[in-house]
Amino acid sequence: MCPQAAAGGRRRRAAGAHNVCRLLSRRAHGFYARDAGVAHRKNLGLLRKIICQESTKFKNVWTTHSASPIAYERGRIYLDNYQCCISSIAREPRILYQKPKCSKSEKIEDALLLECPLGEMLPSPSDYKSSLIVLTVQNWLLRLSADSGEILEKIYLAGSCCKFRYLSWDTPQEVMVVKSAQNKLPAAARQAGIQQSVLFYLAVFQVLPLSFIGMLEINKKIFGNNVTDVAVSNGILIVMYSMGLVRLYNFQAICEQFMEQPFALGHEFNWNGQVGVVGKYPFGLPCNIKITDTPPLLFEASSLDNAFQIGGYPWHYIITPNKKKHKGVFHICSLKDNALAKNGIQDMKCCSLEPDWIYFHPDMSGRIIHVGPDLIKVLKLKEVKNTTDQVEVAEDFTIVASRENCVSNAVIITTSGRVVKKRLNLLDDDPEQETFKIVDYEDELDLLSTVAVTEIGADGKAHLDFHCNDHGILLKSIPLLESWDVTYSHEVYFDKDLVLHIEQKPNRRFSCYVYQMVCDTAKEDGCSSPDRTERAFCKKGGRIFEYI
Numbered sequence: 001m002c003p004q005a006a007a008g009g010r011r012r013r014a015a016g017a018h019n020v021c022r023l024l025s026r027r028a029h030g031f032y033a034r035d036a037g038v039a040h041r042k043n044l045g046l047l048r049k050i051i052c053q054e055s056t057k058f059k060n061v062w063t064t065h066s067a068s069p070i071a072y073e074r075g076r077i078y079l080d081n082y083q084c085c086i087s088s089i090a091r092e093p094r095i096l097y098q099k100p101k102c103s104k105s106e107k108i109e110d111a112l113l114l115e116c117p118l119g120e121m122l123p124s125p126s127d128y129k130s131s132l133i134v135l136t137v138q139n140w141l142l143r144l145s146a147d148s149g150e151i152l153e154k155i156y157l158a159g160s161c162c163k164f165r166y167l168s169w170d171t172p173q174e175v176m177v178v179k180s181a182q183n184k185l186p187a188a189a190r191q192a193g194i195q196q197s198v199l200f201y202l203a204v205f206q207v208l209p210l211s212f213i214g215m216l217e218i219n220k221k222i223f224g225n226n227v228t229d230v231a232v233s234n235g236i237l238i239v240m241y242s243m244g245l246v247r248l249y250n251f252q253a254i255c256e257q258f259m260e261q262p263f264a265l266g267h268e269f270n271w272n273g274q275v276g277v278v279g280k281y282p283f284g285l286p287c288n289i290k291i292t293d294t295p296p297l298l299f300e301a302s303s304l305d306n307a308f309q310i311g312g313y314p315w316h317y318i319i320t321p322n323k324k325k326h327k328g329v330f331h332i333c334s335l336k337d338n339a340l341a342k343n344g345i346q347d348m349k350c351c352s353l354e355p356d357w358i359y360f361h362p363d364m365s366g367r368i369i370h371v372g373p374d375l376i377k378v379l380k381l382k383e384v385k386n387t388t389d390q391v392e393v394a395e396d397f398t399i400v401a402s403r404e405n406c407v408s409n410a411v412i413i414t415t416s417g418r419v420v421k422k423r424l425n426l427l428d429d430d431p432e433q434e435t436f437k438i439v440d441y442e443d444e445l446d447l448l449s450t451v452a453v454t455e456i457g458a459d460g461k462a463h464l465d466f467h468c469n470d471h472g473i474l475l476k477s478i479p480l481l482e483s484w485d486v487t488y489s490h491e492v493y494f495d496k497d498l499v500l501h502i503e504q505k506p507n508r509r510f511s512c513y514v515y516q517m518v519c520d521t522a523k524e525d526g527c528s529s530p531d532r533t534e535r536a537f538c539k540k541g542g543r544i545f546e547y548i
Helices: 003-028 036-052 187-191 251-258 522-528
Strands: 056-066 071-073 076-079 084-087 094-098 108-114 131-136 140-145 151-156 164-171 175-180 198-206 211-219 227-233 236-241 245-250 268-271 274-277 297-302 308-311 316-319 329-334 340-347 357-360 368-371 375-383 391-400 407-413 419-425 435-442 447-456 459-468 474-480 489-495 498-505 509-519 536-540 543-547
Touching: 036 056, 036 474, 036 509, 056 474, 071 108, 076 509, 108 164, 131 164, 164 198, 164 227, 175 227, 198 227, 211 251, 236 251, 245 251, 297 316, 308 357, 316 357, 340 375, 368 435, 375 435, 435 489, 447 489, 459 489, 474 509
Parallel strands: 340 391
Antiparallel strands: 056 509, 056 543, 071 076, 076 084, 084 094, 108 131, 131 140, 140 151, 164 175, 175 198, 198 211, 227 236, 236 245, 245 297, 268 274, 308 316, 316 329, 329 340, 357 368, 368 375, 375 391, 407 419, 435 447, 447 459, 459 474, 489 498, 498 509, 536 543
């Protein structure tokens, strides 16, 4: 080989090595072009463009009604206290499973959807599919297949000493918390002078595989007499009091300091004179975390109705001063030193029946969303110029409802024939003016969604709008065909190419309206009008569906 060829070969190898290093570096940062995550993000970007096209419509493909609450989780609609599951993906209703009607003793109190973690080896093939964690009225914790309803795991929590009622995430899809209802003695026991010191029980689990971390009591001898509620979120134990006080404790430190003995599900135990199997009837779970002294306090704040939120960057919290006259006034303060941010008092001065609300944006941008009847303000935290310590609350963008002048004239004719005009100021959430009812965020498509309602005559008309999450620009508006009564309870879910509207009417009547994305033919365009749509009825699994 000639020197020139050898040198050229060396140059080629060096360049190749450089490319490999650069590729590995980009892969480590999530930039590998063939990575499944990159392809998924590209697909979602294409779906967003298709959804926001003018020619794309959302069509009400079917509707059903129920005498019990309706729940939605990731393409599945649950009815009859989770005994019936319907796929929302098909153009016609498709029942995934229908179980016999359960007795009152088997009633499900709460449920969480459990999804398979990525990149982990799991002990059972069923763990790789979505499942539903449900809590029954008799203190059973069940893991069900999300697609068949088959019971995959059963855990007995406790006997009649407490009634577990609520499921929540400490860390989403990782650590789950089961909370009891507040323990209250019967009136006769209180009159007899019997004292009840335990207010709540909390049972904590690691999920997939489902494993028991521990159970603890919230005791008024430790936390005080005025405790009204308790929660665990992101490793923080949150204790709320009747006078508006909120206290935060390090939950992980509590578990490490006060755990008397770890236990594993399915293992035999001998605990306080009881012999049994962990998680099996009749023993259930041992209360193995005994808090014997007040844990170190991380933070406390006083807020009206215990309303307290943490978020932003740097860390801030939002409260309402603890007086009724301050309802609707929000203070944004630094978590580091409790200092009020510049422009940190947010007050829309709404004159409305329903109050405005505020929360940290769920897109993890650190921004804040403040929603009033006719105005949505997206706020951001930024450093004040020429200072490094103070933070300012600034407006990022606003979304304004489409309204006419809210001042109207009432004409009154007196008995003498004189015409008197009286000016009437309407409420900010007057039904005849477009009013924001729901604001949500679709994380996979990075869209901010809003539901606005206007009452026209006896009917209310609603539309779902999609806005650019970065600038608030209106990208798409979808009319909801069904009438919207503002006195009813409503939920609207936007899940990629699906829109779901769940409505609760008086006398426990529930309705579910399913909309799916369709593209661009004249025939489909006509389906957006209820007057042009022919509907059919079918009966599946003993349930009547109305569909197009």
